[in-house]
Amino acid sequence: MKQCFFLRICTYVMLFSFFTSYAQENKFQHLKSLGGIEEYNYKPNDLQVLLYQDQAAPVVTVQITYHVGSKHEVPGNTGSTHLLEHLMFKGTPKYNPETTTVTNVLQNIGANLNATTWNDRTNYYETIPSDYLELALEVEADRMRNALLLPEDKEAEMTVVRNEFEQGENNPNSILSKEIWATAFMAHPYHHSTIGWKSDIENAPNEKLREFYDTYYWPNNATLSIIGDFEKEEVFELVDKYFSKISKAPKDFPQPYTEEPEQTGPRQITVKKPGQTGVVMTAFKVPGRMHKDHATLGVLNMILSNGASSILNKKFTDNGKALYAYSQLSNFKDHNLMSIGLGLAPDFEHHEAKEELLALVDTIKAKGVAKEDINRVVSATVASNKMSRDGSFAIAGALNEAIAVGDWTDYINRIEKLKQVTADDVQRVAKKYLNIDQSTTGFFIPKNKTGNNEQQEAQAEAFQESSNNELYYRNLNTVRKEQTAATNLNFTPLKKDNPFKYKRQQVSGIDLVTVNTAVDDFITVTGSFNAGESVAKKSNLASITAAMLSKGTSTKDKYEFSEALEKMGTNLSFYSGDFKTGFYFKTLNDNANSVIQLLTEALFNPAFEEEELELIKKQYVGNLKNRLDDPSTLAQIELAQTIYPEDHPNYAKSIEEQIEEIESITLKDVKAFHKSQYLNAPIQTVIVGDVNETEIVNALKKNFPASTKKATSLTYPSKSTKSKKEVSKTIQVPEKPSASLVIAQYTGLTKNDPDYLAMKVGTYALGGGFAGRLMQEVRDKEGLTYGIYANQAGNTFTDGYWLVNASFNPDLIEKGEASSFREINNWIEEGITREELQNKKTNIIGSFKVSLSTTGGMANTILQYLQEGKDPSYIATYPKEIEKLSLKEVNSAIKKYIKPGQFITIKSGSIKE
Template sequence: MKYKFPIKALFVLFVAILSQSVIGQINSKFEKIKTLEGVEEYLYTPNGLKILLVQDNAAPVVTVQMVYNVGSKYEVPGNTGSTHLLEHLMFKGTEKFNKSKGTSIDTELTRYGAQMNATTWNDRTNYYETIPSDKIELALEIEADRMRNLLLLKEDKEAEMTVVRNEFERGENNPHSLLSKEIWATAYMAHGYHHSTIGWKSDIENMPMKVLRDFYDTYYWPNNAWLTVVGDFQKESLFKMVDTYFGKISKSGHEIPQPYTEEPPQNGPRKIIVKKPGETSVISVAYKIPGALDADIPALVVLAEALGSGPSSVLNKEFVDTGLTYYAFASASQFAENGLFTISVGFDPSKNAEEMNSKLLETVEKVKKEGVNQADIDRIVANLNAQTILGRDGSGSIASELTEYIAGGDWTEYINESKKLSKVTAADVARVANKYLVKDQSTTGYFIPKKSGSNSETAEEAAKRQVEMDGKYFFRNPKMFGNGSTAVNSELDDEILSGNILSNDEFHRKNVAGIDVITKKTGAKGFITVAASFPITNFYDGKVNEMVPTLTTAMLSKGTTKNDKIQFSQKLEKLGVDIYVSSDHDNVTISFQCLSKDLDTVVSLLAEELRYPLFDQKEFDLLKTQFIGNMQNGLSDPGTRGKIALSQALYPAGHPNYSKSIEDVIADIKNAKLEDLKAFHQKFFGPADMHLVAVGDVNDKDLYKAIDKSFENWKGGVKRTLKKYEVQKGDTRTQIVTIPEKPSAELYIGQYTGIQRMDKDYLPFYVGNSILGGGFSGRLMLTVRDEQGLTYGIYSRHDGQTYTGGYWLINASFAPELFAKGKKATLVELEKWYKNGITAEELKDKKSNLIGSFKIGLATTSGMARNILSVVERGEDPDYINQYPKDLEAITVDQVNAAIKKYLDLDKLIIIESGSLDQNGEPLK
């Protein structure tokens, strides 16, 4: 009897064969170029789009990123800032994704909790979204659509121009940004690196639409772009989606023009002086160096570390440890064509700048003559290579790194850079020092403060920002909107709620050497993140010197009884580890990342730092001088002064949320004694109520053994105790903080609520407030910024609620001449929100946003560790992280609107206006 194949089976077989045929046809369009250690490069042959893939299915998160080979170096006078302005306009919409249809790019992405942004720099622009991987198609569709279908409407440009101008003005408030811009403009007179990425103010204000349209039509094509996809995806389905959305776009009908202007020879040293309000003098000496792919760059990177990174560095020993400067650092830029090797110091204005510059140049000559020891180079290289691994925590971090290597000209440096660094010798460092640190090829910049008025960055923050952020401009500055990991339920930001949805069999909890240890093993390969804390809440009683905890934690890195400062720092440096210990009114907080293989050593060093600090008098005196110098920088920073004024208007002195004036803080620093620090350390440091969370490639047995060995017999510490504070809502008032010569002013609107984190109304109020001013999709951003173009950034949040009654605030920045208009627009939106409440649709979208961003937290060990820590600090079980999405989902419109009315009273608002405004709130003449 003949076997009859079922018709249904034949049909299924036919569909499968057809499907495989279609897949084969699609895959044939993707030409594999190369594979290197987990990174795959493809060329989409129909239009020349280049693709980089890094597949990691450990967490349900993916980062989709488009990198365009166009940055500020492609601009010329008349259109400087074009790339950055277009970066902003790329979020304004296409025919399909636009605000009028309710499908704006912001709305569509933030609905699912996406972490999204864009940045512009000298050689490139990137647009990215980290999103739950089941929404990858939406991200690809948006990137394909705005590549060629941007609306580019005049009204959008006019509104966004003032936003970008406010971003420019904010940068002008910062002496480091200002001096760096002037140095690059002086060092490079002809090359495109001459002008800063944000552009010159007159170009920002006057650029015609035709110029922007022509620029867009010239450079925004698939054959001038790289699509990078990192994280959880399946290549076959990804190729199908890429073909669907990018297959509709042809390659450019023209050759992509490249800049051809070369920098003429420099025939002698150059010098510029910037005089503006400030509290700290700054000298930067910059030397011309080659581009990122030059063979000398690895040695220059090592030279910069040897000169200016960490306690062992030459500049730290010569300038900081001797009390000559507050800080000192060095950096080697890695742009595609050429760059600058920059050395900077910040010091008291009473010191002679010329003498300081002479001392700096003498130090450079000494390094050129004597070189750097090979042992120091080996330690530096080990540090850099370990930090490379530790820095790749999550798909977003990896995508960001790939962006810079693409811009530099060869993405394979992402893999090969560490190998090149490992080959650097003392002879190489001496050679590049003598080759490039040449006086005739230098540009020296002086920032001379005229009077009070500077930024409030610490030395470490200033150095980091100078090295990492200089010249890069964001669609929205992530620091303004919490674009990073925040504590679950403590300060849930609209951008990302970092944390993992755990179950009891996925984490382990054990008391080890008196410490509450919680571990969670993830898909991280070869590294661990640790977050820990212990309480100090009952130290503050309104009578103590409030700077003692801060000074104590700062002194921990200044040496131990077993190793001096240099020895201790070098042990950490060769492991690529930074142990961060800090304090606030609630806790001493500790964090570090390390390679799994180094865990025992790092735990031992942590215990040494916590248990046996040296508390050297000379180091303490030096630390106080540095703290005072950095605190003075806030005397005329509009943001710092405004926030202090708000806290003082909301809370009585002695309350944990009350901020002392900068002058009072400086007095506390001066009055602090080493005996105060020792007494604080003796009482509060210990395992009594300490929690330690370890996340990543962690082996419980190894961790427990390391903690047992290093923390054995450690006693002390205190149990958390909470104090009740009586606070009343004050009467409405407006306070003006006048600060001359600041092109950007700050608005604070606030009110005491008394809400605490564990209150039943906390989440309803938080969700409602997030709808008003949380992140990209908040009402304030959508109106005051996106529609009216009055500010670069505006947000609202609730703060200070973890262990005491909190407060609500709105913060925005405006140019002084737009301040009154911006304030009025802000109050209009606030009144609408308060009187009319939120809608069911808004609540639905906000829940989706917060829960989606919660899941995105699965991508990083650091976010997960911090969030678990914040939960257990409050006395809850780590498994509360499972409950949190359910609590969000249960919130109703009535609960939200009732909470808004219950805790706010618009007749009792505190309004602070800080900046170049007179006592009537009008711009200073």
Template sequence: MVNTLETVDKIDKVIGELGITKVTENKNVVEYALENGLKLLTLENHTSPVVTLLVVYKVGSRNEAVGYTGSTHFLEHMLFKGTKKHNTDKGNGIDDLLTQIGAYWNATTWFDRTSYFEVVPSEYLELCVELEADRMRNLLLRQEDHDSEMSVVRNEMERGENYPEEAIEKELYAIAFREHPYHHPTIGWRSDVEGVDMEKLREFYNTFYWPNNATVILVGDFEPTKALTYMQKYFGKIPKSPQPIPTVYTTEPPQEGERRFEIHRSGDLPKVWAGYHVPNASHADNYPLAVIRHILGSTYERSSRFYRALIDNSIAAEVFARHDDLRDPALFIVGATLNPEVEIEKAETAIFEELAKLAKEPVTDEELDRARSANRKGTILSKADPSSLAFMLGEAESKADWHWLMNYDDKFDAVTKEDIMRVAGKYFVKSNRTVGHFFPKNSEDGSVSNDGDDDEEEGAPPADAHKAAEEINVTAFLNSRPPVTKVKAAKSTFKVPTFESRVVKQVMPNGMTLLLLQNPGTESVGITSTTRAGKFFSYKEPNALPDFAADLMTKGSQNYSKLKMAEILENMGIPGGLEFAVDNYRLSFGSNLVSDDMPQFVDMLADIMRHPLFLEEELAKTKIEWRARLTEAMSNTRLMAWNSVRRNLYPKDHPF
């Protein structure tokens, strides 16, 4: 039964009057259907006066073909440009209105879907429903908007090309998939993005943006009868698509041999990635693959197989395993960023050896139990945030349906050691994989090389940009915009939320200050800690000293070894939950955990804070890891620019 502010009889009466059908209910999520085919999912959560509205369209880059790749992403940008009723020219565009009410809003595009969302005070739900329904079918799609947004999309594409990870991922999917549209990057191929015309975008919009190709998800603080009334009022008047929504029928044939590629471009550390073809999210083998992902682990999972094989042995600075469970068969991806002077073949061999072990030897009981616990507790922590839960439901809708999420943990728990060995032996084979090597390439003077033929560096401002900037009259520009329409203040039954009076402050005998704030109903606890121990207090010492100290605190304490600490945190579902950060004035960390785990977490935290071991062997490994991080940071232009600014603003012996 749903935890609702209204009676079931009242809700049933209203949906009968509105012509809305209640389809099903599962774990407090209620599914409704409008006559035009729109699916609506609702989940009430009255812990705070905030509501999340998410609209998921079942269209992504899998619905594109050569000539108009990137259209889904481009349309995502265009949906913020306005409709006849709501646009910036009138001063009542989406951004104009949502800014005034303190909303958080955005949109994202992926292989299988495009999602638009707003997180707003509960009393403004109707405004959000109106805006989303309006742009579903009434988008202006003007040429001038297309032209202005082109530079934004191009800039986003160029920023992505600066990251080696994005370059190797794009190439990996493009080579692993030759026929299926997962071959195309979500952002599109550059020539398609720059060449697609407005008519093609309009055709794409008129093909996929209909109520019978969308799911609206509502999570948070709302009254069901009002919410359903808003849905019928604004979405209900939109007809279903005049033609059936096109389906994707192209399938990728089995791979018949290993494929390899190399990328040589600007960067600082070599990388090796490998992708294996795996089934779609609805396939039974999806769950053993998800368990394997946990067991292989990542940089943040220090008890995992990959961490111990590659990072503990100083082969890699970063390592990961990733399971892309999508609507169609996709990839299981593994990869590593190498430490300086390590041969790429050494890292590749270590990765493949770990994958081979999974097919030959059963995983341990401890590994399987830890994966199950981490998954279960990760779900609890994600569901503690209503917005996060809305996004989880949206992803489930895009790859299968929302029941997939409701049943996920039970199917994950049912995975056996035999399932893992069978699945690993079936998919992690040489003929089923695509391997990519990234080799950094820099110019002799240390600047990023430009392979283009243009005289000016790609993305650089024109030579007379400073002159153009000087000629802009900012005041005149702002005055030329129409006045923004004021959002009418909505009636609210809630007072302005404040927790000041509920905070309990206690000073411990040792001088530590403790602040407590209860927030029942989430099954979770948030813990943060701040200690005055930043770089300011050691600025005459070696600059990296505070960073090394922070890093070593979680590498072993009096009562908790590095491995034991990692196993406990991963069992709690928070593998990175005790990572300390250092700035100029403080040493700090923050973590969310399941409430039942708090006693053990606090005991471990106290031991780490008071009795860290600072082992020589861990310091040696930390230095190797930091050398790799610093090497990679040298290709981060924004970071390098910021460091240059600070060096010029402050004298050499200044802590900043």
């Protein structure tokens, strides 16, 4: 009888579970599937749901895209979408500073989270260990309709956003792009930049932000994307659990109806601001992303600017007229610009550059482009598209832009559109759209072209490669590994095993580590050897030697070398730092042997031609001159010179000294450095992905010359002998709207020191990100800065230092300095709490897990361990070492290494005396 009763109960439970599951799934109407992505309509409120399962790693990205961007703003409230995005992190009745904030609760599990605002959309995302999927969905549902949007939060965040605006004003390329868009579009709301005009940022009424939120933040104006490691049934259950409480919007969503009037002639603007390099940019009006010609314009854009064989590179960069050249095609819904830009060498005048650029455009219109060039760029795009599906975050970012223009399937279909493009198509769109009467040209003319001035080379490179998409919303790179404060999770995570398996072996003298992951058909390869600036006799010699490697080999000129890689969709990069020279590439398995052959040709048989060396030197000097008026760079150089003696690897020479030494470098110097440091050098290499070990090992044996030396880790035994007295310095840089503050101390720690991890956790609590004390107090409560962080630096192979760095409006830097020191001194005196310690541990371990979810993330992590003399198994050991740290160890380390009265404080910018 008992058995029958038990069976009856089990039957009831199974039936209840079945009908509950059926009821939930019945609320989700399947609309279509394409490329592994499934689209559903959540019928209770018309929330669009996109699902893409990728169980290569135990990580999932949750992203919600709202179909509202800066184009929905009107004069007077420009920047509202972006300011509202910031306030969405300020809290709800459940998540707020009095309980626990959104950033705290997510970062406590190691989430990589952020939000971005752009012309057509706003998105919020978190990449998390998949155990915590429920938490992410609960957070996003909560803030969809429950954001507090308090006036006091708006006032504090306004100055944060204004500081973000001011940072952009330090960058000539950003300034010029903003001015060109404002001139090209006179009526359409693409006229104003996403960050808004400064006066609107400062004066936007809180009521307007609330009105904007109540108008657009509804489920039927949103797309929820869930990408990565999840079970579909669980997703249906959780979406229904949290989003069913939210109704559709009570009204229709207002849309901009202003049409851009016809442009009847070319336009030109000039910007004169401090800088060192002139810039010319010409932009042509082209149609929206979903127009049939946009893909063809994309092919033309790539032919113009992708690789050594690109038209712009051959026309302007290779002959030394331009320090850099780029073409960009924006990807907006309504209208776009195709922009062609040149960073001018000193002897290339603006008007001459403009005329040559327009003459080049006329040539393309008259003669078209070669079929071979189309095949080259399309083949590269097809291969790189497949390899770009490396981790849920990368997929989410690309999918987000297709969602923004109204058709997520363009994320999949775009490749097929590119494959259909012909040479006739390219010439037709060039004639139709590259029309001088539909163009806007901008000149950036540097003022005060002398003295201490810089704009980082990295900024120019980011501008060239990322299109405009990353100029006016929150920086995706500076807030990746944020941390957290106290939280009380109401979810019990599932514990999923993900054992780390690798193979380490010696192949032709290479210390080789291979890791097989669940990705299909591609691998990521990274490697390095001891050949950095610390062993070079002249400044930047190691870096210039590495740059020469891609400029041709003994069997291929630089165009043949570049084209061979491009056809395989492979970007083989070489780099050199203070201690190491390295290489990195991602390639399809079918091409692995060919890429390895090209890699060895470049490493061991480079062409080393005099003409290429002179061109690279000119570019290096030009880029260094661009660094002569950047407050942050000048502060960092001053810091390194204050901490270290001249013979120390961490010492930094002045920009003027570096330029002088670069100009003295000869081809003989390059060849001598290559011979002494590259040949017979033991190499450490890591390969991660869909690894065919037999083929890889055979390719390495066949192509790499055997080394008789064994790879060793580097250590620098000497310690800085400089005085530990307190130092305060101010560097004046004229007409810079954003100033830099650095507060530092020498610690002498290396990454292998016993106290390193304790200081890492303690420093993380102070300033590791959004949930660090510095961000929560100096940014969030006081609104003094866009970003303030604490780190340990210079400690991979040498005695390092600890620092806090931040940007401030020059009028607020004194107040920012005082607030920073208040938090630093409290941190030293009181240490961190037990609650903070546990939160930082879970945050560091969780974010570490997320960082290993891509082939590149895992490959770079393992290579870093090899360089430090650790075994790859340290991937499993590292979380355990973090977990076992005690509160006493962390707080003792803080007091041991950071001493009141020994701070180095450097302020750099347009600072009032």
